[in-house]
Amino acid sequence: MNSVLKSNIFSISNFVKNNSYNFKKDQILESLPDEYIEEAVKTICSWETYKPTPLVELDKLSNHLNIDKIYYKDEGFRFHLKSFKALGGAFAVDKIVKETKTNTVATATAGNHGRSVAWGAQRLGINCKIFISEFVSEERASAMRSLGAEVIRVKGNYDASLKECLKKSKENNWEIVQDVSWEDYMDVPKYIMAGYSVMIKEIIDELNDQKITHVFLQAGVGGMAAAAIAGFAKFSKNIPSFIIVEPKDAECVLESIKNSKPTSIDIKKESIMGGMSCGDVSTVAWEILKNSANYCLSISDEGVSSTVALLSNKDLSKNKIIAGECGVPGIISLISLMEDQEKAKEVRINENSKILLIGCEGLTDQKMYDQLLSSGLEKIKNV
Secondary structure, three states: OHHHHOOOOOOEEEEEEOOOOOOOHHHHHHHOOHHHHHHHHHHHHOOOOOOOOOEEEOHHHHHHHOOOEEEEEEHHHOOOOOEOHHHHHHHHHHHHHHHHOOOEEEEEEOOHHHHHHHHHHHHHOOEEEEEEEOOOOHHHHHHHHOOOOEEEEEOOOHHHHHHHHHHHHHHHOOEEOOOOOEOOEOHHHHHHHHHHHHHHHHHHHHOOOOOOOEEEEEOOOOHHHHHHHHHHHHHOOOOOEEEEEEEOOOOHHHHHHHHOOOOOOOOOOOOOOHHHOOOOOOHHHHHHHHHHOOEEEEEOOOOHHHHHHHHHOOOOOOOOOOOOOOOOHHHHHHHHHHOOHHHHHHHOOOOOOEEEEEEOEOOOOHHHHHHHHHHHHHHHHHO
């Protein structure tokens, strides 16, 4: 394993310190209202099949990197949807239906958010329209259809599918349940983010608010990252350093932090980390991230398959962990940082650190997972 972790497949593409960092709990819980988080916790915890997902120690990795603790929140066990997104979309549907009495919801998705919205609609017996890009796998599309949704495939990328969703929803008076915000569309993304914050409450409760020093947070539009930060603001006495992780070809949060304003990215190449391949940061998420993220970094796709294989092989933990492509960027980033002594020193990760990583999805796409695992095992063997 040592030779694999020290290979050049683990490297950081870009790295930025947030010079505007100024963590203020009150401001964060104004951006993502306290009452939304409380309602999400109460609602989701009352669902019949609810139970907290496992918090696994990556003990072999922590020994290798000489770090005190590395915790991995395994969202592969989140309901039957196997992704943290099960918390957000389904809660938002629940709340929207109570407020509007609508019988049809719609969303654009790269996969996991759509499954959550479809499941939420199915739970309440209403119609669901899902718009996906040409890059979303047929397996993910089938998973949403199996939950009763009508799936509409759109030529182009995620942004194209979102535009089509907005157009058709306006024409047909469907309620949009989207995890990205824009002018006059702020509340629903906040509902979704409030759902995600349940994940952080579970972690803090399990660790009895033990001091976490660093949290690595994947970002697409930034919703999960901002929700996690709000979760710490709400439930924890301790505030760790927050490190935002993105694909190198879709580093919209990193560029926004660097420029101190929301900055769009023209995605030239879609990342294998499809749910993170987003060109614009959500305005709601930005209000939290702009002053609360300590660092941003980006990584290539190169280490994804190897990390999937290392987790499956029990090379990083005594537990076998099944992780999807968006579940591993935190691990890749941590390993890459620790191979760069200057950056490790900059972020103050050392033998006393307690690291939290979010394994945000498990086996959500069998075909994709099998390909990644096969490729990763081959890479490990040849290093």
